[in-house]
Amino acid sequence: MKEHIHKDVVIIGAGMAGLTAALYCGRMNLDTLVLENGLIGGQIANAVAIENYPGFVSVNGGDLVATVQQQAENFGAVIDEFDEIEKVTLKTTPKIIETQEKIYEADVVIIASGMNRRKLPLPEEKKFAGRGVHYCELCDGHAYDGKIIAVMGGGNAAVDAANFLTKYAKKLYLIHRSEFRADEVSQRRLRANDKVTIMLQTEIKALRGDKKLAAVEVFDKKTGETKTLAIDGIFVNIGVEPNTKLFKDELNLTANGRIPAGEDCKTEIAGVFAAGDVREKQIRQLTTAASDGTTAALLAEKYLAKLKEAK
């Protein structure tokens, strides 16, 4: 029999939006629980250097996360990073979050479940995962000291990963199927490195190797030419998809799987807020995630005050 526990606020996800919401909720003396079954910090936990977060010239993602986590916990928010959510029921009062170990009854739910990284969509991915195909440059980059590395992707995460991996690589290919989406500063830094060859409008068609990855077959969309590049390892950074599977029976989602909610972060269900990258919006940055977390927490507190008045 699972234990039933009441919480003022349950925050789903401990990325920047979730942690900021936790910090604010904790500071307003709300009984706050954060549930996260991935990495605390979400996508930025892997970031080597963040240079566009106000207040820091450059900060390591893990260090920034640890600080915000500390702030949230100092104000009494509890973060559980091991229990996993099995089911959510949001239309009831209170809302029910059932985990592997407990059943939480929450007056407010803030969904800040963020995004998951996309896997390399090639049949050989499974064969070479960990044997040349990697997703975490901080974890696996060192294995390619003095070797030839490819990075797949053209956004900020890919270019930042490539910039980081140049410290190991004797040669590095940045391969992307269209044009850069990364910011100019990161692009410039990469272009200035002699070890780097940038291959835009280029698709990876196949991975080659016996037990270990040894080469990739690439197709140049501009010339129509296919060629084989000898590489030792590839780091995949081809974007993310919203982590909303848990909510698909409770909330209407947009065509791309995000949660529709305005700048007030309110969803179609009273007392349920969506914050951060999981919310449908134009700009998804660390700063806007923190902004969403703030908004959701402050409006959650107002909602809770009305709920108490009505009782």
Next chain:
Amino acid sequence: MVKVYTIQSCPYCAKVKRYLKYKDVEFEELDIEKDPAAREACQKLTGMDWAVPVTTIDNETFVIDYDKEELDKLLCL
């Protein structure tokens, strides 16, 4: 004794270590970046040049990454 092969900068290694502590599992941490013998043992165990975090209890069966379900099975948690 449970062994966990790690490197310092890997956030998933940190998560596995926190999980084992949360579950009161005693373990030995082996940093494959600093310890060549540990790297060799990890390579022999997994058949991979480089993999972290790797958790093993018997130097035969192992779990790569933070995979709670698999860790629970491996360590009978």
